[in-house]
Amino acid sequence: MPPTSTLFSQLGISLVLGLLVGLQREWTEQHMAGLRTFPLITILGTVSAILAAQFGGWIVGAGLLAVVAVLVVTKWSQLNQDGSDHGTTTDMAVLLMFAVGALLAVENMTLIAVAVGAGVAVLLQFKPELHGIVHRLGESDLKGIMQFVLITCIILPVLPNETFGPFDVLNPFETWLMVVLIVGMSLGGYITYKFFGQSAGILLGGFLGGAISSTATTVSSARQAQSGQSKPAAAAIVVLIASTVVFIRVLIEIGVVCGREEPGFLRSVAPPIIILMLLTAVPSLILWLRV
Numbered sequence: 001m002p003p004t005s006t007l008f009s010q011l012g013i014s015l016v017l018g019l020l021v022g023l024q025r026e027w028t029e030q031h032m033a034g035l036r037t038f039p040l041i042t043i044l045g046t047v048s049a050i051l052a053a054q055f056g057g058w059i060v061g062a063g064l065l066a067v068v069a070v071l072v073v074t075k076w077s078q079l080n081q082d083g084s085d086h087g088t089t090t091d092m093a094v095l096l097m098f099a100v101g102a103l104l105a106v107e108n109m110t111l112i113a114v115a116v117g118a119g120v121a122v123l124l125q126f127k128p129e130l131h132g133i134v135h136r137l138g139e140s141d142l143k144g145i146m147q148f149v150l151i152t153c154i155i156l157p158v159l160p161n162e163t164f165g166p167f168d169v170l171n172p173f174e175t176w177l178m179v180v181l182i183v184g185m186s187l188g189g190y191i192t193y194k195f196f197g198q199s200a201g202i203l204l205g206g207f208l209g210g211a212i213s214s215t216a217t218t219v220s221s222a223r224q225a226q227s228g229q230s231k232p233a234a235a236a237i238v239v240l241i242a243s244t245v246v247f248i249r250v251l252i253e254i255g256v257v258c259g260r261e262e263p264g265f266l267r268s269v270a271p272p273i274i275i276l277m278l279l280t281a282v283p284s285l286i287l288w289l290r291v
Contacts, residue, residue, distance in 0.1 A: 004108070008112070010046055011116065014045065018038040035134060037088050041067055041092055043120075044063055044095055048062075050103065051099060055102075063099070066095050067092070067095070100113050100116050151176070159172040160172055181252075186212050190208075207242075210249070217242040244277055250273060251274075
């Protein structure tokens with residue numbers, strides 16, 4: 001049996017992949033399975049595989065047949081339009097909780113079973129919030145998420161993790177990892193701004209603006225101040241905070257890329273970057289206290 005950390009990692013990946021596919025299906029208004037059903041299916045598959053290591057491989061086959069049976073019954077009920085709500089999500093939750101109950105009988109699996117069971121309860125409880133996320137995402141937002149998945153989960157793993165060139169300095173995997181890191185930070189900031197930006201306020205607006213693009217934030221804040229939509233002092237604070245976040249991003253990127261192999265490089269560049277960061281953070285703090 002793999003260690004607990006490995007099992008949690010596998011379950012986490014199952015959850016993320018299920019949410020990813022469920023998000024796409026939910027956005028296209030496919031009613032058979034959506035944002036909650038797909039994570040339940042993928043986690044059921046992972047739990048079945050864990051049980052198979054203890055009770056035999058037939059567990060996985062039985063789980064697959066159960067999923068197919070649920071989907072067939074759901075599709076049949078939709079075709080007949082009998083007016084009843086069979087609830088694919090509920091059916092999948094029933095199957096998964098049965099597997100969780102069996103998991104409790106496996107030695108040293110109590111923690112895993114509790115985590116999965118609690119996660120199912122949370123996933124079922126937050127139905128309105130999850131559906132609200134889907135409704136607030138536009139087509140361009142979903143396309144941006146899928147492009148990030150493309151460069152992270154499809155392109156990055158196939159790139160060779162070895163050096164090329166006359167001085168052995170070009171590593172395609174590490175170079176593309178920088179692309180993934182920068183795009184991921186920008187996408188995360190944008191998604192956060194998408195949901196909280198309009199009511200974020202000065203501080204959060206500056207942090208999110210720096211995470212997405214400090215240049216775009218500067219231009220936008222300047223236009224708002226010029227048009228009278230915001231006070232010049234507030235716009236200046238947003239710009240200074242966004243500029244401060246840029247230096248934090250640089251330190252994170254250097255730490256991720258060089259932290260393990262060249263820790264000395266991070267220690268050497270951190271002081272001047274921190275000084276530059278303070279040169280923008282201190283004026284923003286002074287302006288903030290004066291506003």
